[in-house]
Amino acid sequence: MKVTLKYFGVIAESAGKSEEVLELQQGLSVRDLKNQQIKKYQIQDAESVQIAVNQNLDKEVELKEGDEVAFLPPFAGG
Amino acid sequence: MRYDRQIKLDEVGVSGQEKLRNASILIVGVGGLGCPAAQYLAGAGVGKIGLMDHDKVSITNLHRQVLYNEDDIGKSKALVAKEKLQQLNSEIELVAIEKALTIENSEKLFSQYDLILDGTDNFETKYLINDACILTGKPWVYASIYKNEGQLSVFNYKNGPSYRCLFPKTTRQNVSCEATGVLGVVPGIFGMHQAMETLKIILGVGNVLSGKLKLSNLLSGSEQILNIQKKPEEIEKVKKNGIIPVKIECKISDESRLYLDIREIFEQPRINSAKVIQIPLSDLDERIWEIPKEKEISVFCQSGKRSKKVVDLLKAEYGFENLTNVEGGIETIISETTFDS
Numbered sequence: 001m002k003v004t005l006k007y008f009g010v011i012a013e014s015a016g017k018s019e020e021v022l023e024l025q026q027g028l029s030v031r032d033l034k035n036q037q038i039k040k041y042q043i044q045d046a047e048s049v050q051i052a053v054n055q056n057l058d059k060e061v062e063l064k065e066g067d068e069v070a071f072l073p074p075f076a077g078g
Numbered sequence: 079m080r081y082d083r084q085i086k087l088d089e090v091g092v093s094g095q096e097k098l099r100n101a102s103i104l105i106v107g108v109g110g111l112g113c114p115a116a117q118y119l120a121g122a123g124v125g126k127i128g129l130m131d132h133d134k135v136s137i138t139n140l141h142r143q144v145l146y147n148e149d150d151i152g153k154s155k156a157l158v159a160k161e162k163l164q165q166l167n168s169e170i171e172l173v174a175i176e177k178a179l180t181i182e183n184s185e186k187l188f189s190q191y192d193l194i195l196d197g198t199d200n201f202e203t204k205y206l207i208n209d210a211c212i213l214t215g216k217p218w219v220y221a222s223i224y225k226n227e228g229q230l231s232v233f234n235y236k237n238g239p240s241y242r243c244l245f246p247k248t249t250r251q252n253v254s255c256e257a258t259g260v261l262g263v264v265p266g267i268f269g270m271h272q273a274m275e276t277l278k279i280i281l282g283v284g285n286v287l288s289g290k291l292k293l294s295n296l297l298s299g300s301e302q303i304l305n306i307q308k309k310p311e312e313i314e315k316v317k318k319n320g321i322i323p324v325k326i327e328c329k330i331s332d333e334s335r336l337y338l339d340i341r342e343i344f345e346q347p348r349i350n351s352a353k354v355i356q357i358p359l360s361d362l363d364e365r366i367w368e369i370p371k372e373k374e375i376s377v378f379c380q381s382g383k384r385s386k387k388v389v390d391l392l393k394a395e396y397g398f399e400n401l402t403n404v405e406g407g408i409e410t411i412i413s414e415t416t417f418d419s
Binding site for chain 2: 006010018044048050058073
């Protein structure tokens with residue numbers, strides 16, 4: 001299944017891109033996807049990173065074809 | 079007829095203008111976000127505006143904090159902002175508060191205002207604002223910037239989610255605009271978004287951005303709104319325990335050395351170690367005698383710039399031969415970080 005990943009802030013910098021489409025195995029959980037990408041891009045402070053599936057934060061759902069997953073770090077600048 | 083152009087709007091009218099006149103808001107941090115918000119809210123006739131900032135105007139503020147000018151360098155932001163905004167609108171009450179927000183002063187202060195506007199630039203204060211708003215029952219208008227991106231939301235509004243519902247866990251990556259760089263326009267736009275949310279709340283019109291997080295990247299032009307889940311346990315724990323201090327502490331990687339931390343006490347993260355002498359730059363004159371001359375000492379600040387000046391000065395004026403500057407500041411000497419929230 002194809003899933004679109006969106007990265008924000010420092011995560012986009014670690015990944016070197018703000019968006020990518022990945023071919024993932026059917027039934028992959030949000031948690032597994034998060035862990036996989038955190039490892040891949042060596043994203044720091046993983047606990048603070050929030051994930052939204054189809055614009056909904058904190059939904060533990062099974063991913064499906066066409067989903068959009070956002071990786072969101074806290075920002076502090078002002 | 080100062081407010082004629084906004085009273086003409088159905089959403090405002092004479093009764094809306096009366097609501098604005100009776101409203102009071104506290105702006106915590108009168109910097110990149112707080113300045114533009116304060117200017118437009120003062121212009122709109124918000125009856126009482128608290129301007130809280132412990133900082134002074136510096137020349138590197140001027141590209142984004144355009145309320146200030148060159149003559150204001152070195153002066154208190156809260157006082158200068160009050161003076162400037164009073165010239166813009168003499169009919170409103172402006173209160174300058176030249177202090178940092180603390181666990182001790184936040185609840186008493188917040189209880190004197192209807193709404194809090196967050197113009198801060200660090201996580202510790204954002205959690206503090208959040209908790210004090212929960213305890214005093216006040217909504218707060220949040221924004222944060224990272225380079226060309228910004229986040230915007232309204233928390234604790236009519237039983238909506240809180241900041242802890244969005245970010246239950248914090249991060250060490252407390253990167254300010256000073257550290258990363260920012261175009262002045264970016265906090266400018268987000269400060270204006272905050273002013274708009276504030277007006278919507280006071281007037282009771284439109285859709286307040288509660289339970290939602292707006293993300294925009296002003297460079298790419300992409301925008302997104304995410305739905306925030308309310309986590310009642312995150313709100314209840316504050317109601318039960320009071321303000322929960324968020325401390326970000328880190329360890330130094332080389333404990334065999336001695337360090338001098340010249341950052342101000344509010345600069346984060348703090349290092350808790352017997353190997354670190356803490357003398358904020360603002361106290362340095364009176365406390366130079368505390369710095370040993372017989373041991374090698376690494377001097378650091380947030381970025382390495384202020385500490386370089388301090389090393390040069392102490393060498394030239396006071397004969398210190400044992401000091402070296404830490405290039406790159408605190409990030410280069412820390413190894414591990416613990417969070418406590």
